[in-house]
Amino acid sequence: MKTKNKYIFGIILLFVSMNVAGQQLPNSSMLSETRTIWNPAYTANENNMIIDAFARTQWLGFSGAPATGFAGVQYPFVTYNMSAGGLIHYDKTGPVSKIGLQLNYAYKLRQVLSRYGQLSLGIGADFEQYSFNGSGEVFNDLDDILINNARASSFFPSLSAGFFYTSNIRPYRGNSFFVGAAMSQVFTTEVLVNDFNQVRQKHYHFNLGGKIYYYDSYFEPMITANLVQPDLIDVLYSVKYEMRDAFWAGVGFSGGGMAAVQGGVILSDLGENDAVMKIGVLGSYGLSAKLAKTGPGFEVYIGYYLEQDHR
Secondary structure: OHHHHHHHHHHHHHHHHHOOOOOOOOOOOOOHHHHHHOOHHHOOOOOEEEEEEEEEEOOOOOOOOOEEEEEEEEEEEHHHOEEEEEEEEEEEEOOEEEEEEEEEEEEEEEOOOOOOOEEEEEEEEEEEEEEEEOOOOOOOOOOOOOOOOOEEEEEEEEEEEEEEEEOOOOOOOOOEEEEEEEEEEEEEOOOEEOOEEOOOOOEEEEEEEEEEEEOOEEEEEEEEEEEEOOEEEEEEEEEEEEEOOOEEEEEEEEOOOEEEEEEEEEEOOOOOOOOEEEEEEEEEEEOOHHHHHHOOEEEEEEEEEEEOOOO
16 A cells, blocks of 8 residues: 555656646645744744744655655844844655755834834745655656656755735734735746756745734634645635633634644743743644545644743
8 A cells, every 4th residue: 555655646746846837835834833934024023032843744644745844043123123033944745855944034114004013024045955866766657767766956045025914013902913925936046857957936925814802812813825826726714712821722724625623832931021832733634535545634833932022
């Protein structure tokens, strides 16, 4: 069964890699704390220094299924209305793997559209090592020199840009709505695998939602869309409930037919300036018979938040 799954997955992967309009970056997560990797404008958005990490494994029923993760730090320079951050990230699907360093910068405009509104404009630079290892994979054409026992590696930089607006930057001091958009691979160099150019496509990320507060808790409905021009890859719908300094729980649904459940704990009083640690998990499963065969997906997040501003 394992060999059969590997064979099927190899065919799917080859088809996607040859399709220059296909998705080349991982879909975003329903865990809202991870938005920085997809939108540099979200870097240290709420004036917390953040040290965090994220890992995701999809399609546990397949060998060589997609695996994604990052570890990074974000810091707000409150006096100068800006923030910066960096993260190391990886993404692996079958014989294709990428590891890189992403550097983000965001400038914040205060009192936009409302007294406590904030518009962040961000830019990111990604320095990525792209690797292809065809050994051990099963393919239709065993004589294809492009993939059969092929090993290749290529370094390429790319740029991303985005914005993120929230109507109320002060947590637990009034309801708010937010909207953000980002474009990845705005600029990139060629990625060559045995002289075959893996054309890098622009990826678009959209995010819309709000926070509805009730005493020391809130509901956060959110819609996220991932696009590769001209195709809509997926739309994620989620809602979560969070109790301040205690826990959160939520559910979600993907337009591609995946349902998800998430939850986490918030550990408070860990240091000065109301520092907290967030530890959360998300599980997903395909609702259709075909998606169910790919197996469940699993995500885990951990972050340390240290407030830098008491306004």
